Amino acid sequence: MTEANEFTPIIDPSSATVQTMFGSVLQQKIQSGALEQALGKYADKLIDDCARDVLREYGDVGKAVKEALTKAIMPNIDDLSDFPSYHDFVTKRLRMAATEFYDQRLAEVLDKEIQEIMSELPEEITLSWVLDAVRKSITQYGEGDHVDEEMTLIIEESSYGYRHIYIGKEADMDKYRCEYQLDLDKEGCIYSMKIDEDNVKSKKCVGPFYGAERKLMAAYAMKSKVNLDQGEHQHNYDLIIESYDD
Structure with a gap:
């Protein structure tokens, strides 16, 4: 049976070589526009692929388009x-x-x-009152430690009438090891104080405090004046740690 679209050659194969035959067919295709049509399809695909790559979301153009669309769609929060x-x-x-x-x-x-x-706080704060507050605090919270021993008291006078008072819970302590330091201005008022190496003037939060620490903090908060009631020499003050019943 003969096929409907049976191919009928137009070149005599008996008188033409394969090379001549291919050249003739190629020339016919070029003249008929087949090559131009193929190149057009390839060019269309090339342009489409390039455009797709350029417009991808992660590309520069895609990012710019997305940004522009976002600005166009997104409402201005300041206007709400x-x-x-x-x-x-x-x-x-x-x-x-x-x-x-x-x-x-x-x-x-x-x-x-x-x-x-x-x-x-008493109406007048004396150094003897401060020492007594420390003494009571030692016996109340120290479980009997240092009873009948002496405390350390160091009174130093600096320039312009300022004084630095150091009080330690043990005898013969170096001033830098003392638990309490009161700094008095020339009027005798407390302008700075240290308790267990905490400078209450520079720290925003110290404590909590009990006993002598609480009383001294109250004195500092009120900018109290401390009277050196027994004079400038530490040996004039009672430094013995006695036991208290109350």
Whole structure:
């Protein structure tokens, strides 16, 4: 049976070589526009591939297009005045809570604290009173340590009438090892103080304190004046650590 699209050669194979035959067929295809059509398809595919690569999301052009679209679609948050920012809401709520706390509790707490501090301070603070507070603190919290022993007291006078007072819980301590240091200005007021190497003037938070530490902190907070009631020499003061029943 003969096929419907049977190929009929136009070149006599008996008189033409294969090379001549291929050249003739190629020339016919070029003249008919087949090569131009093939090159056109290839060029279209090349352009399409290049455009796809350039416009990929991770490419420079793709990023630029995405950025432009984002700006066009995304609303301007600053224009949404009906939406308060989250941190503003939190700040206002914290301020309300703090105000409520102050109104209900803080004044009461502060008044009680100030009253306790004031009640612990005598009208006139003397160095003997400071030593007695330290002595009582040693016996109260020291479980009997150092009883009947002597404390260390060092009084140094610096320029312009300033004084530095060092108090240690043991006898014959070096001034830099003493647990307490009171610095007095020329008027005798406490302008600086150290407790167990903590400078209460430079530190924002120290403590908690009990006994002598609490009393001395109260004196420092009130900028109290310390009177050297027994004079400038440490040997004039009672440094014996005695036991207290109360």
